[in-house]
Amino acid sequence: MIRAENLQKTVPMGGRELEILKGINLEIKSGETVAVVGASGSGKSTLLGLLAGLDEPSTGRVVIGGTDLSALDEDGRAAFRAENVGFVFQSFQLLPALTALENVMLPLELKGQQDALSQAEHFLQRVELAQRLDHYPRQLSGGEQQRVAIARAFAARPEILFADEPTGNLDSRTGEHIIELLFQLNQEHGTTLVLVTHDLKLAERCQRRLQLEAGELVVT
Amino acid sequence: MLARDWRGGELGILVAALVLAVAVVTGISAFTTRLQSALEQESHRFLAADAVLSSTRQAPGEFVEEAGRRDLRTATTLSFPSMIFAGEEAMILASVKAASDHYPLRGELTYSSEPFGEVKTATRGPQPGTVWLDSRLFALLNVTVGDKVGIGEAEFVVEAATRTEPDQAAGLSSFGPRVLMHYSDIPATGVVQPGSRVEYRQLYAGAPASVEAFTSWLEPQLENGQRLLDVDQGQPGVGRALARAERFLLLAGSLAVVLAGVAIALAARRFSERHTDYVAIMKSLGAQSRVINRLYGSSLIMLGLVATAIGCTAGWALQAVFFGLFADQLPVTPGPAGPRPYAIGFATAFTCLLCFAWPPLRRLGQASPLRVLRRDMPSENRRTLGDYLLGFVAIAGLMWWYSGDIRLTGALLLGLGVTGVLGLGLALTLLRGGRLVGMSAGSIWRLALAGLQRRGTANALQVVIFAMAIMLLLVLVLVRTSLIREWQAQLPADAPNHFMLNIAPDEVQDIEQMLRSSDVPSEAIYPMIRGRVMSVNAEPLPTRDDATGERHQRGANFTWSDTVPAGNELVAGQWWPAGTEEALVSLEEEFALRLNVKVGDRIGLLIGSEPLEATVASIRKLDWQSFRPNFFMVFPPKVLAAFPATFMTSFHLEPEQKPFLNTFIRRFPTVTVIEMDVVVEQVRGIVDQVSAAIELVLGVILAAGALVLVAGVRASVDSRMYESSILRALGARRGLILGGLAIEFAALGLFAGLLATVAAEFSVYLLQAWVLDMRYVPSPWLWPIGIASGTLLIGALGVFSCRGVVSSPPLAVLREL
Structure with a gap:
C-alpha cells in the first residue's frame, strides 16, 4: 500500500546541510495501523509529511497504491491527497473562517462530491457534534475542534489517514476520547492509519510501531 | 530586546x-x-529684480539709501515714449527705456549685433552715449550698427539690436518699438520734463529676508502714484x-x-x-x-x-x-x-x-x-x-x-473622512450580504466570501485603507490633469502673441487683407473707444482721489458688437438682438463688481466730451490672460455709431514670420504693434517646468501609494497563507486556492475602488473650489478607472503576495505559522 524507498531529507541550516532523514525504507500494508514513535527531533513529523506528499524528499521516493508521489507535481499531489488521504493534526488546523459544518464539507467539495452537506452532517453526528454545526472553531473547545478535524478526515472516506500527534494538545481524558473515536472510525472504514505520537498508550493501540532515532529507523 | x-x-x-x-x-x-x-x-x-517700486515721479533718494543699508543692490529704469530721428526725414515714435548701470538685477538682456541676428546675452544694457534699437527700427529708420540716431536734443551711436528684456512683460504700456539707452544720458536729451508721461522703476535685489524686511519698511511710506510690484503684478500669468x-x-x-x-x-x-x-x-x-x-x-x-x-x-x-x-x-x-x-x-x-x-x-x-x-484566543489588542x-x-x-493651508488640509481630510465612514458602513454591510448570497455558490466562491466575512472588521478596515490610498492617488491625478489641461487651454500653441492698436477705420480692410494674404491667423478686428464712467443710476461717482472705497470714476476701453465676443461667457442678463438701437451695455464681471452695478442699472459715460447713458443688459466673464482683445464694456454697434473709433486686433506670428512686421510697419506706420511673443514664450516655459515638476512628484507619490497598498495586502497575508496551506494539505489544487484569493482580494479592491472614486470626486470638488481657484468639472471617466484599477491592482497584489503558498510545500507553511 505505502512504500518508502531510501527516503532522505536534508535542509540547509546555517550554511551547511542538516540531514533529518537518513535513508528510510518501509512498507505499510492496506488497512494496517502504524505508529511512528521517537524522541523530539528524531524526524517523525518530517517522515509523516513525506509519506503524505505534503513535502518532497531530497532523494528517494514514496509510492502509494502504485502511484509514485515524487513523479507528481504539487497539483498532482494535491489531487491525489483530495482523493486518497486524510489528515488529523496536533493543532487541529481548522479553517477559522468556516463553521464546523463547512470545515467538514470542504474535502468533500474538493473531491466534487454532490452530497457534501449530508455527509458532513452525518460525520459530525458521528463525533457527537450535531448540536454545534454552525459554530466557528474559535467557539469550540480543543477537544471539540479535534473531533471536527476527525470528522473532516473521515468524511472524504480516504484510503489512508495520517495523524500527527492527534492528542498532543489535549488533556488525557479528552485525548482518550479522541483515540477511541479515531480507532472506531478507522475500524468502520478499514482505513490505513499512520500516526506520529509520543503517547505510548496510543502507540500500543496500533498493530505496528516504527521507532525513529536521529533520522533512522531502528528495529524494535 | x-x-x-x-x-x-x-x-x-x-x-x-x-x-x-x-x-x-x-x-x-x-x-x-x-x-x-x-x-x-x-x-x-x-521683474528683473526681487522687488520693484514703480512711480510716475523719481522716487526719493532715501529709499535707495535705506536699501543700501540693508545690503540690497539697486538699479533704476525710466520708460517713456519719444520720437527717434535718423538722417533728415526718418522719424518714429519709440518706447524708450533708460537703464542704470546694474540693470537688470535678475535675469539677462539679450541682443544681437545686427537686426534679427544671432542672439547673445548681456548682464547690462548700453553704455552712455550708445543705444540698442529694436530690430524693426533698423529698417524703419534706415540705419545700421555704428550710425547715429537722435532722441530729443542728444545724439547716440547705434551699438546693437535689443532683443529681449527680463521685465518686458510689465504690462501693455510699452507701445512702439523699443530703444534702450543709459540712464545717465537722460538729462542731455531734455525730453523728460515735469508732467511727461513716464514710468520710473526702482529695482531692488538681495537676500530674501532683507528684501522682505525692506519691502515691509517701504510699504507704509508709499504715496499716490507709487506702487510696489511683486511677481504676480509683474506677470499675472506666471504668478497664477x-x-x-x-x-x-x-x-x-x-x-x-x-x-x-x-x-x-x-x-x-x-x-x-x-x-x-x-x-x-x-x-x-x-x-x-x-x-x-x-x-x-x-x-x-x-x-x-x-x-x-x-x-x-x-x-x-x-x-x-x-x-x-x-x-x-x-x-x-x-x-x-x-x-x-x-x-x-x-x-x-x-x-x-x-x-x-x-x-x-x-x-x-x-x-x-x-x-x-490557547493561541487562537481572541486578541484583546483591538x-x-x-x-x-x-x-x-x-x-x-x-x-x-x-x-x-487649512483649506487644503480640510478638503483632503473631509475626503478621507467620507472614505472612512462610508467605507466601514458599506464594507460591513456588503460583506455580510456576500455571506448570504455566497452560501449557495460553489466552493471557491464560498471560501472566498467566507474568508471576507470572517475577517469582517479587519477587511472593512483594509478596504478603507486601500480606498484612502487609491483616493489620494486619484485626487492627485485628477488635480494634475485639470491643472495641466487648463494651462494648455490658456496658452494654446497658436495663442495670439501680438497686439495691433490704433488702426484707423479706413485701414481696417487693407489690414485684414494683408493679414490674410500673409497667412497670419488673427482674431476679429474690434473697434475701440475710450471713455469714462461718470455716474451710476444718475448718481455722480467721486474721482479716484476723493473716493473712499472701490467705487469711483473709471476710464475704460470699450467696443461694439452684435454678438458675444469670442471667449466671453454671459453670467447674467441677456444679449441684445442684432441691430438694436436701444442704449444697452454689457459689462465685464469684475468691472461691474467694482462699480457695484447689476443688470438693469443705468451708467453714465463721458466719451471725449459727449455724454452717453446706457442700461446694463448683461454681465460677461472672460479670461484676461487669453491674449485676445478683451473689453470692459460692449455696446450695440448703432449706439456707438456716432463716436469716433480706432480699431484693434491680436494675431499669432511664428518666429520665422517676424519680418512680416517690417513690411507691415512700413505700410501702416501709424498702427501700434505690441510684441507679446517673448512674454507668451516665457509663460509657456514656466508652465512647462512646473508641469514637469508636478509629473515628477506625482510619480513619487504613486510609488508611495503603491507601497501602502502592498503593506495593506501584506498585513493579512499571514492568516491567508495559513488557511491556504490547510486547504492544500486537504488536496485543493493551486488554481482553486489562487482563484479564491483572487476573488477575495478583487472584492476588497472593488469596494475600495468604488469608495475611492466617490471620495476622490468629493475631495477634488472641494480642492478646486476652495484651494486651487478652478472651476469644478465632474469626471465621469474616473468611475470605471477607479473601480477597475482598484479591483485589478488589489487582486493582483493579493495573489502576488500569497503566491508563496502554492510554491512551497504545505508542510513548510504549516510549520512556520
Missing part, C-alpha cells in the same frame, strides 16, 4: 515603514522647498501658474504624510499582532505590564531615532536623484532646502510612532498570559475608536503643519 526582535525579522516591517515614511516626506519636502525657491528665483527674472503649482506640490507632500501615517499604522498593527504571543510568554514567565511597557516604549524611541536617521538620508538622496534625473527639464538652479524637511521627517516619524504604533503596543502589556495555552481619533488628529496636525 531590539536586537533579538531584529533577528526575528518582525521589527524590519515597522522600521521599513518608518524609513519609507520619513524618506518620502523628507524627500518630497526637500524637493518642493528647493523647487519652490528655484521657481521663485526664476519668477524674479520677470506658480501659486497653483506650489499648492499642488504642498498637496502632494500632504498626501505623502497621510500615506506615511497609514503605512506605519499598518506595520504597527502587524507588529503588535505578532507580538501578542511574545508578550504572553513573557508575562507567563513573570514580566509585569510596567516592565513590558517600558521595554516597548524604549524600543520605539530607539526605532524612531534609527528610522529618522536612515529616512532623512534616504530622503536627501531621493531629492538629489530627482534633481539629477530632471536637470535638463528644470533649467532653474535649485535653491537650498534648509533644515525644515528634516524637521518634518523627524516629527512625522515620532508623531506616527506615538499616535499609531504606541496605542496597540501599550495594550500589549495587557495581553493575557493565557494565550500561551483598536478602539480612540485610536482612530488619535490617528486622525495626528494626520490632520501633520498635514496642516506641512502645507500651512
Whole structure:
C-alpha cells in the first residue's frame, strides 16, 4: 500500500546541510495501523509529511497504491491527497473562517462530491457534534475542534489517514476520547492509519510501531 | 530586546515603514522647498529684480539709501515714449527705456549685433552715449550698427539690436518699438520734463529676508502714484501658474504624510499582532505590564531615532536623484532646502510612532498570559475608536503643519473622512450580504466570501485603507490633469502673441487683407473707444482721489458688437438682438463688481466730451490672460455709431514670420504693434517646468501609494497563507486556492475602488473650489478607472503576495505559522 524507498531529507541550516532523514525504507500494508514513535527531533513529523506528499524528499521516493508521489507535481499531489488521504493534526488546523459544518464539507467539495452537506452532517453526528454545526472553531473547545478535524478526515472516506500527534494538545481524558473515536472510525472504514505520537498508550493501540532515532529507523 | 526582535525579522516591517515614511516626506519636502525657491528665483527674472517700486515721479533718494543699508543692490529704469530721428526725414515714435548701470538685477538682456541676428546675452544694457534699437527700427529708420540716431536734443551711436528684456512683460504700456539707452544720458536729451508721461522703476535685489524686511519698511511710506510690484503684478500669468503649482506640490507632500501615517499604522498593527504571543510568554514567565511597557516604549524611541536617521538620508538622496534625473527639464538652479524637511521627517516619524504604533503596543502589556495555552484566543489588542481619533488628529496636525493651508488640509481630510465612514458602513454591510448570497455558490466562491466575512472588521478596515490610498492617488491625478489641461487651454500653441492698436477705420480692410494674404491667423478686428464712467443710476461717482472705497470714476476701453465676443461667457442678463438701437451695455464681471452695478442699472459715460447713458443688459466673464482683445464694456454697434473709433486686433506670428512686421510697419506706420511673443514664450516655459515638476512628484507619490497598498495586502497575508496551506494539505489544487484569493482580494479592491472614486470626486470638488481657484468639472471617466484599477491592482497584489503558498510545500507553511 505505502512504500518508502531510501527516503532522505536534508535542509540547509546555517550554511551547511542538516540531514533529518537518513535513508528510510518501509512498507505499510492496506488497512494496517502504524505508529511512528521517537524522541523530539528524531524526524517523525518530517517522515509523516513525506509519506503524505505534503513535502518532497531530497532523494528517494514514496509510492502509494502504485502511484509514485515524487513523479507528481504539487497539483498532482494535491489531487491525489483530495482523493486518497486524510489528515488529523496536533493543532487541529481548522479553517477559522468556516463553521464546523463547512470545515467538514470542504474535502468533500474538493473531491466534487454532490452530497457534501449530508455527509458532513452525518460525520459530525458521528463525533457527537450535531448540536454545534454552525459554530466557528474559535467557539469550540480543543477537544471539540479535534473531533471536527476527525470528522473532516473521515468524511472524504480516504484510503489512508495520517495523524500527527492527534492528542498532543489535549488533556488525557479528552485525548482518550479522541483515540477511541479515531480507532472506531478507522475500524468502520478499514482505513490505513499512520500516526506520529509520543503517547505510548496510543502507540500500543496500533498493530505496528516504527521507532525513529536521529533520522533512522531502528528495529524494535 | 531590539536586537533579538531584529533577528526575528518582525521589527524590519515597522522600521521599513518608518524609513519609507520619513524618506518620502523628507524627500518630497526637500524637493518642493528647493523647487519652490528655484521657481521663485526664476519668477524674479520677470521683474528683473526681487522687488520693484514703480512711480510716475523719481522716487526719493532715501529709499535707495535705506536699501543700501540693508545690503540690497539697486538699479533704476525710466520708460517713456519719444520720437527717434535718423538722417533728415526718418522719424518714429519709440518706447524708450533708460537703464542704470546694474540693470537688470535678475535675469539677462539679450541682443544681437545686427537686426534679427544671432542672439547673445548681456548682464547690462548700453553704455552712455550708445543705444540698442529694436530690430524693426533698423529698417524703419534706415540705419545700421555704428550710425547715429537722435532722441530729443542728444545724439547716440547705434551699438546693437535689443532683443529681449527680463521685465518686458510689465504690462501693455510699452507701445512702439523699443530703444534702450543709459540712464545717465537722460538729462542731455531734455525730453523728460515735469508732467511727461513716464514710468520710473526702482529695482531692488538681495537676500530674501532683507528684501522682505525692506519691502515691509517701504510699504507704509508709499504715496499716490507709487506702487510696489511683486511677481504676480509683474506677470499675472506666471504668478497664477506658480501659486497653483506650489499648492499642488504642498498637496502632494500632504498626501505623502497621510500615506506615511497609514503605512506605519499598518506595520504597527502587524507588529503588535505578532507580538501578542511574545508578550504572553513573557508575562507567563513573570514580566509585569510596567516592565513590558517600558521595554516597548524604549524600543520605539530607539526605532524612531534609527528610522529618522536612515529616512532623512534616504530622503536627501531621493531629492538629489530627482534633481539629477530632471536637470535638463528644470533649467532653474535649485535653491537650498534648509533644515525644515528634516524637521518634518523627524516629527512625522515620532508623531506616527506615538499616535499609531504606541496605542496597540501599550495594550500589549495587557495581553493575557493565557494565550500561551490557547493561541487562537481572541486578541484583546483591538483598536478602539480612540485610536482612530488619535490617528486622525495626528494626520490632520501633520498635514496642516506641512502645507500651512487649512483649506487644503480640510478638503483632503473631509475626503478621507467620507472614505472612512462610508467605507466601514458599506464594507460591513456588503460583506455580510456576500455571506448570504455566497452560501449557495460553489466552493471557491464560498471560501472566498467566507474568508471576507470572517475577517469582517479587519477587511472593512483594509478596504478603507486601500480606498484612502487609491483616493489620494486619484485626487492627485485628477488635480494634475485639470491643472495641466487648463494651462494648455490658456496658452494654446497658436495663442495670439501680438497686439495691433490704433488702426484707423479706413485701414481696417487693407489690414485684414494683408493679414490674410500673409497667412497670419488673427482674431476679429474690434473697434475701440475710450471713455469714462461718470455716474451710476444718475448718481455722480467721486474721482479716484476723493473716493473712499472701490467705487469711483473709471476710464475704460470699450467696443461694439452684435454678438458675444469670442471667449466671453454671459453670467447674467441677456444679449441684445442684432441691430438694436436701444442704449444697452454689457459689462465685464469684475468691472461691474467694482462699480457695484447689476443688470438693469443705468451708467453714465463721458466719451471725449459727449455724454452717453446706457442700461446694463448683461454681465460677461472672460479670461484676461487669453491674449485676445478683451473689453470692459460692449455696446450695440448703432449706439456707438456716432463716436469716433480706432480699431484693434491680436494675431499669432511664428518666429520665422517676424519680418512680416517690417513690411507691415512700413505700410501702416501709424498702427501700434505690441510684441507679446517673448512674454507668451516665457509663460509657456514656466508652465512647462512646473508641469514637469508636478509629473515628477506625482510619480513619487504613486510609488508611495503603491507601497501602502502592498503593506495593506501584506498585513493579512499571514492568516491567508495559513488557511491556504490547510486547504492544500486537504488536496485543493493551486488554481482553486489562487482563484479564491483572487476573488477575495478583487472584492476588497472593488469596494475600495468604488469608495475611492466617490471620495476622490468629493475631495477634488472641494480642492478646486476652495484651494486651487478652478472651476469644478465632474469626471465621469474616473468611475470605471477607479473601480477597475482598484479591483485589478488589489487582486493582483493579493495573489502576488500569497503566491508563496502554492510554491512551497504545505508542510513548510504549516510549520512556520
